[in-house]
Amino acid sequence: MTHILTATGVTVRFGGLTVIDDVDLELRPSEILGLIGPNGAGKTTFVNVLSGFQKPQTGTIRIGDTDISATLPDERVRRGLVRTFQAVRLFPALTVAENLLAAGFAMGQSRRAAKAEIATLAALLDLDGWLNTEARALPYGVERRAGIARAMMAGPAFIMLDEPAAGMNHEEAMAFLSVMDAIRARGCGILLIEHNMDIVFRLCDRVQVLRSGKVLAAGTPDEIRNHALVREAYLGSAAA
Numbered sequence: 001m002t003h004i005l006t007a008t009g010v011t012v013r014f015g016g017l018t019v020i021d022d023v024d025l026e027l028r029p030s031e032i033l034g035l036i037g038p039n040g041a042g043k044t045t046f047v048n049v050l051s052g053f054q055k056p057q058t059g060t061i062r063i064g065d066t067d068i069s070a071t072l073p074d075e076r077v078r079r080g081l082v083r084t085f086q087a088v089r090l091f092p093a094l095t096v097a098e099n100l101l102a103a104g105f106a107m108g109q110s111r112r113a114a115k116a117e118i119a120t121l122a123a124l125l126d127l128d129g130w131l132n133t134e135a136r137a138l139p140y141g142v143e144r145r146a147g148i149a150r151a152m153m154a155g156p157a158f159i160m161l162d163e164p165a166a167g168m169n170h171e172e173a174m175a176f177l178s179v180m181d182a183i184r185a186r187g188c189g190i191l192l193i194e195h196n197m198d199i200v201f202r203l204c205d206r207v208q209v210l211r212s213g214k215v216l217a218a219g220t221p222d223e224i225r226n227h228a229l230v231r232e233a234y235l236g237s238a239a240a
């Protein structure tokens with residue numbers, strides 16, 4: 001059975017401010033869904049809700065038919081829903097391999113199983129030459145790939161990436177495109193928060209646009225690129 005990640009009717013208020021207003025979202029296996037919108041639109045807050053770090057006022061999160069709305073972040077990871085953060089949070093004094101091993105142990109994997117997974121992910125994410133480097137010494141793009149590898153140690157069905165290409169140079173951003181394709185090829189659905197529209201339009205199967213906590217538009221990259229409201233509200237002349 002194909003499980004879909006579904007969020008329905010999510011609303012989040014901070015004091016009197018509604019930052020997410022009745023938002024729905026669906027993510028399928030092997031799909032890359034872009035979540036875009038201006039600063040403060042509510043993208044990170046929405047990922048916090050999906051990952052269990054933010055309790056919404058209303059709304060339901062499901063994987064397949066299972067309602068996971070009441071579960072804690074760790075439980076969601078065990079159910080196959082993982083995320084990365086805008087700031088990569090590796091243990092700085094541990095090597096990349098040690099960081100990944102720690103993530104495997106946290107999932108209850110044996111040393112042997114974790115090491116096999118590390119080898120697979122290192123090849124997938126082009127980390128082979130970096131496994132014995134301390135996290136604090138990693139170049140920026142490599143550090144972000146290591147953060148994704150750590151999240152992938154859980155063997156997720158869905159991964160949510162919060163601005164994974166922020167601060168990457170052009171070469172790193174292009175390498176990042178093939179990393180996303182490799183993750184998708186494993187059957188993993190990807191929710192991608194990204195400000196780089198070149199990356200979003202190249203990678204995503206569908207794009208959902210948030211503005212002021214509401215869904216402004218949703219569709220294929222072509223539909224979004226040509227959507228009058230989106231062009232006006234967000235893309236401006238950059239979409240031309």
Ligand SMILES: Nc1ncnc2c1ncn2[C@@H]1O[C@H](COP(=O)(O)OP(=O)(O)OP(=O)(O)O)[C@@H](O)[C@H]1O
Nearest residue numbers: 014015017019037038039040041042043044045046
């Ligand atoms: N813990 C909080 N308490 C109060 N307000 C918050 C909190 N977290 C976020 N906000 C507000 O909620 C709104 C949405 O913020 P959020 O970070 O989700 O937007 P975003 O779309 O991810 O923006 P960016 O692209 O800048 O990361 C903003 O107005 C922000 O100031």
